[in-house]
Amino acid sequence: MWQNTLEKHIRLSDKTQEEIAFESGVSQGTISNIINLRKSASIETLEKLCRTLQIPMSELFLHYGANYDRVKSPKKELQKIIEQADDRHDEELKILLQIASRILR
Structure with a gap:
């Protein structure tokens, strides 16, 4: 799940959750709740966390699902989704709607 990827990047950053919270403006409780699946995250929250961690938001979602480099019919794959x-x-x-809306702007 993407929450595991977020947690991994927090660990790799050599920063504490408190430091990430301070720098991102997202409370430590919210970060913990997101990682522990007790709360969903808005796109805005993910953007703040990713900016603080210096990773593209897409990094959270890259390792799941099909190998998109090999997709021959993107429209069919999108229809399946x-x-x-x-x-x-x-x-x-x-x-999903927020992500799609941001991409299509």
Whole structure:
């Protein structure tokens, strides 16, 4: 899950969660809740954390799913993802919507 990737980058940064919280403006409690799956994260929160960790937000999501470099029909793959969205919770759909909206601006 992307939360594990976020936690890994926090550990690799040689900064404490307190330092990440201070630099990003995201409370330590919120960071802990996100990592421990007790709270979802908004795109804005992820942007702040990624900026502080000096990683692109896409890094959180790169290691999951298909090997996108080898996709021959991106539209078909995107359609499959849309079909899978029917089984997702509203919070997950909101995150997908925010990501797609940011990309398509």
